[in-house]
Amino acid sequence: MQRKQFIAGTLSLLPVLSLAAKSTGSSKHPFVIKAGGSRFNEQFLFRGLSPNDIKISGKDTGGALCVFEYTGREKTGPSLHVHYKQDEIFCVINGQYRFVVGDETHILKEGDTIFLPRN
Secondary structure, eight states: HHHHHHHHHHHEEEEEEEHHHHHOBOOOSSSOOOTTOOOOGGGEEEEEEEEEEEEHHHHHTTTOOOOOEEETTTTTOOOOOOSSSOOOOEEEOEEEEEEEEEEEEEEETTTOEEEEEEO
């Protein structure tokens, strides 16, 4: 490739690269979610019963992070499942929960936190 073609090709990509660098999809301003509330009034029901309030939405982070508050009203957590594209973190506020990750089983109590890697 000749030098002029290389330089012209590289310069033609600069506008695209600058847009990509600016387009993080992340919220530009801090926000507070009050107790009992959810971001954008988003909520979904776990097994049709227990509400999960979405505290930080994927809309705020360009899909990089989402935070839910699960109240566990039916005394159970999510069933065994796999996430291929995202990690999970659970903080136990009240009660006791069993987490199974591959061949490992972890019992968490109030105040404990677990990180569950994708896959």
